[in-house]
Amino acid sequence: MIQVIVNGLSVGAFYALVALGYSMVYGIIKLLNFAHGDIYMLGAYVGFVVLGALTSWLSLPTALGLVLVTLVTMALTGGAGVLMERVAYRPIRHAPRLSLLITAVGLSFALEYGVRQIFGPKPSHFPVQIDAGSVNLFGATITTARIIVILVAGVLMVVLSLFVAKTRQGRAMRAIALDAKAARLMGIDVDRTISLVFFIGSALAGAAGVLAGAVYGTIDFLMGFIIGIKAFTAAVIGGIGNLYGAMLGGVALGLLESFGVAWLGGQWRDVFSFLCLILFLTFRPTGILGGRVVERM
Amino acid sequence: MTKNSLVQRLVLATAILSTLALTACSGGVGGDQNGPNDEGPIRIGMLAPLTGSESVYGTYLRNGAEMAVEEINAQGGLLGRPVELVVEDDGCDAQMATAGATKLVSAGIHLAVGGYCSGSTLPTEQIFYSNGIPQVITAANGSQLIEAGLDSVFLVNGLATQQAQSAVKFAQKQGAQAIFTVDDGDAYPKGLTDAFAEYGQPAGLNIVAHEQINKAEKDFGSVATAIVGSGADFVFCTAYVQPCALLNQQAKQYGFSGDFLIGDGAVDAQFADLTGAAYVERVYGTFTQTPDMLVGAEQWLASYQAKFGAEPGPYTTQAYDGVRVMAEGVRLAGSTDRQAVADAIHGLRGFDLFSGPATFTDQGVLADSSFVIVVLKDGKFVLFDDLKS
Incomplete structure (x- = not known):
């Protein structure tokens, strides 16, 4: 039982980190950024390159090295997110919604096959792996890697909530989510704030990508696709556009899958999670938190 | 809006694919290459996954075929005509493979060699057959491939059922008490676990549970939990290399300490990395022999490395052999006629392949499958047991 919960939490932590970016972007410009999953993949590859460069320059302890790599990667994928918004989305922000969506799908393919062109189709082996054994808790085997994932995701989410709730930029984001035109009239720099949202969302996805590389030890150019879809599902379950909804949805989806596998078997995992998506869309399209919290973001 | 968006992405993807398929068809018809003829080069069409999750193997297939074609041309070609290889992407996807096969036919190919995924190779059989093109399938080996009973389709890789029998034999030799099987739901891996159960149960093997994983995932913690919970001492994973490698890692992290056997799709030098x-202890695989396991293949290996600057991978040799089998058939038949080539290949007795002397059964599969057991040692798979005794 505990084993099933821990399995679900660690997978859910990944979903939550990626779902946050999905949800924030949707909250502020009503765009489903289908290229978001590929930013996660990009994060894994950026981490892979940075880690390679770093270990050849200086020898750091693994833990410190990983933290450093995660931070650098977050900055770089965040930058990639901003660039993506500036180049691909901003020029057509006022075009029909479908144009944005198609651009997002196109970007997704461009990122996937661009990375494949550079690094090849073979999965790459991540040079550092968190692999410090496991602990036993009430009969459940919990690997250190899983604990680290849950902790890192937790810390990042707390920092993000504080940022959105307490800072000026956070308030600007919430204001734009409510009414972009009014926010502009109040003197908020809308373009800058949207860039910031893309930066934060992409940085979180990048961090998740590095974590995935460090935990599972392998990365490949298609790794972002399925997690993108799952994160989208998580965002919908939690209430898309809602920050806490994305966190809750990610963890909920991870747990649902984990219990689904335990009860029904592995072949039912995706059937089960997408069935949940359909049920939510039918009976509660606003998600778990969507109805209660009026204020988006 | 959210519901529509997901639907839209799917609709869009379908639209793009069908547009590609349409342009693929019209390209050949409108072009100047119309149908096979008796002049000019003999064209060999190859379908291989060059994009998608299986794309790493597509390169191996193409390289192997290229090498054989180059050798044939260096020896003066076939029937006095040069040989040309035309490669199309099947993306390991039935729709793409169908479009690719149609495109190859309209590009005027005479012979078809290739196919990695059984699910995407299956629909191409009928297309090639009805266009009078004999076909040698290089890597795909699902049992469904011979069910249509087409007499000009040949498989140079052993059948899944033959491989399953080798796996059963190995499990018995290891004295496995409780066996856990895992596949990814694709036609071939699923066929292999099914066949394993079919042959294993009468042989007295105790298969305690079976699970399916999603090959695009990286976290198999739930399945690892199930393996440990079932008390299994032997796992048979028939998915491809990355999911099996990750499952092995995660199962052992969770305390699994038995034998981990993988199917031929996962036997790759990358597995150890x-x-x-x-977690590299007690990892075994069922596999046909590869050049580095064979004596006397050093020269072949060296020229491969010189040409491609890399080591050959799984199925490079099968693709190389597939082209050679086809070429031998054409040489003996004296033409590229489907029936004549098929008869000639059926008539081969002990034709020399990497996997041993080849003779094809009436169904077009190798009479002697050459599956052996390999073991992971010092980062490479080496011969462990040839199952002859």
């Missing part, structure tokens, strides 16, 4: 150095 992907699974991590701490």
Whole structure:
């Protein structure tokens, strides 16, 4: 039982980190950024390159090295997110919604096959792996890697909530989510704030990508696709556009899958999670938190 | 809006694919290459996954075929005509493979060699057959491939059922008490676990549970939990290399300490890297022999490395052999006629292949499958047991 919960939490932590970016972007410009999953993949590859460069320059302890790599990667994928918004989305922000969506799908393919062109189709082996054994808790085997994932995701989410709730930029984001035109009239720099949202969302996805590389030890150019879809599902379950909804949805989806596998078997995992998506869309399209919290973001 | 968006992405993807398929068809018809003829080069069409999750194997297939074609041309070609290889992407996807096969036919190919995924190779059989093109399938080996009973389709890789029998034999030799099987739901891996159960149960093997994983995932913690919970001492994973390597890693992290057997789709030099150095003990695979296991193949290996600057991978040799089998058939038949070539290949007795002397059964599969057991040692798979005794 505990084993099933821990399995679900660690997978859910990944979903939550990626779902946050999905949800924030949707909250502020009503765009489903289908290229978001590929930013996660990009994060894994950026981490892979940075880690390679770093270990050849200086020898750091693994833990410190990983933290450093995660931070650098977050900055770089965040930058990639901003660039993506500036180049691909901003020029057509006022075009029909479908144009944005198609651009997002196109970007997704461009990122996937661009990375494949550079690094090849073979999965790459991540040079550092968190692999410090496991602990036993009430009969459940919990690997250190899983604990680290849950902790890192937790810390990042707390920092993000504080940022959105307490800072000026956070308030600007919430204001734009409510009414972009009014926010502009109040003197908020809308373009800058949207860039910031893309930066934060992409940085979180990048961090998740590095974590995935460090935990599972392998990365490949298609790794972002399925997690993108799952994160989208998580965002919908939690209430898309809602920050806490994305966190809750990610963890909920991870747990649902984990219990689904335990009860029904592995072949039912995706059937089960997408069935949940359909049920939510039918009976509660606003998600778990969507109805209660009026204020988006 | 959210519901529509997901639907839209799917609709869009379908639209793009069908547009590609349409342009693929019209390209050949409108072009100047119309149908096979008796002049000019003999064209060999190859379908291989060059994009998508299986794309790493597509390159191996193409390289192997290229090498054989180059050798044939260096020896003066076939029937006095040069040989040309035309490669199309099947993306390991039935729709793409169908479009690719149609495109190859309209590009005027005379012979078809290739196919990695059984699910995407299956629909191409009928297309080639009805266009009078004999076909040698290089890597795909699902049992469904011979069910249509087409007499000009040949498989140079042993059948899944033959491989399953080798796996059963190995499990018995290891004295496995409780066996856990895992596949990814694709036609071939699923066929292999099914066949394993079919042959294993009468042989007295105790298969305690079966699970399916999603090959695009990386976290198999739930399945690892199930393996440990079932008390299994032997796992048979028939998915491809990355999922099996990750499952091996995660199952062992959770305390599994038995034998981990993988199907031929996962036997790749990358396995050791992907699974991590701490978990390489007791990893076995069912596999046909590869050049580095064979004596006397050093020269072949060296020229491969010189040409492509890399080591050959799984199925490079099958693709190389597939082209050679086809070429031999054409040489003996004296033409590229489907029936004549098929008869000639059926008539081969002990034709020399990497996997041993080849003779084809009436169904077009190798009479002697050459599956052996390999073991992961010092980061490479080496011969462990040839199952002859």
